[in-house]
Amino acid sequence: MRNMDIKKLEKLFKSxxxxxxxxxxxxxxxxxxxxxIKGELVKDICALANTxxxxxxxxxxxxxxxxxxxxxxxxxxxxxxxxxDDNLQDFLKKAIYPVPDVNFELVDLTRYFEGKDKKRIxxxxxxxDKGKGVFYCINDDFICYESRCCFRKNEIWVRxxxxxxxxxxxxxxxxxxxxxxxxxxxxxxxxxx
Numbered sequence: 001m002r003n004m005d006i007k008k009l010e011k012l013f014k015s016x017x018x019x020x021x022x023x024x025x026x027x028x029x030x031x032x033x034x035x036x037i038k039g040e041l042v043k044d045i046c047a048l049a050n051t052x053x054x055x056x057x058x059x060x061x062x063x064x065x066x067x068x069x070x071x072x073x074x075x076x077x078x079x080x081x082x083x084x085d086d087n088l089q090d091f092l093k094k095a096i097y098p099v100p101d102v103n104f105e106l107v108d109l110t111r112y113f114e115g116k117d118k119k120r121i122x123x124x125x126x127x128x129d130k131g132k133g134v135f136y137c138i139n140d141d142f143i144c145y146e147s148r149c150c151f152r153k154n155e156i157w158v159r160x161x162x163x164x165x166x167x168x169x170x171x172x173x174x175x176x177x178x179x180x181x182x183x184x185x186x187x188x189x190x191x192x193x
Contacts, residue, residue, distance in 0.1 A: 016064045017162035020055035023063040030082035036149035039142025042095045047157035047164040049100035049136040059122035072113045078122045097139040101127040135175035
């Protein structure tokens, strides 16, 4: 493992989803032709990039909110051979503007857990932007009428707690000032309804 070790992963898992950490059981991007799946990926990366913090999008791990207590039980083998760092980089060059600094790594954790089942996860690490007044927006339309999915060009997504949502004008103003889209002094806890 280059960037992700087991201790760091356990710490992220125990802290649960939050502003800069998102868990996904699977991602079929690059293995199926579906604009909705790619749109979801773009939305998540865009929102995490707009946090201004080092962020992680972890595939192959159940969210601790689902009741899973141990990391070994939460890992679902991430098996998407077409989801590579090269494919992700090429895709993001067209999908998000400006292009965020991200890395993808497939991490094999099988040796850390008993059993014969493979325990691999996909880790997308999104590095914070050092520039002031930079925000990331979707750079292409991702529309699938059958799935009732619509992510539009120029949409700006942000994280509010553990959820992704479209940025409000005041969020954009904060991003332009080089601040987090969510004010730390406001004691609001966001949750998915």
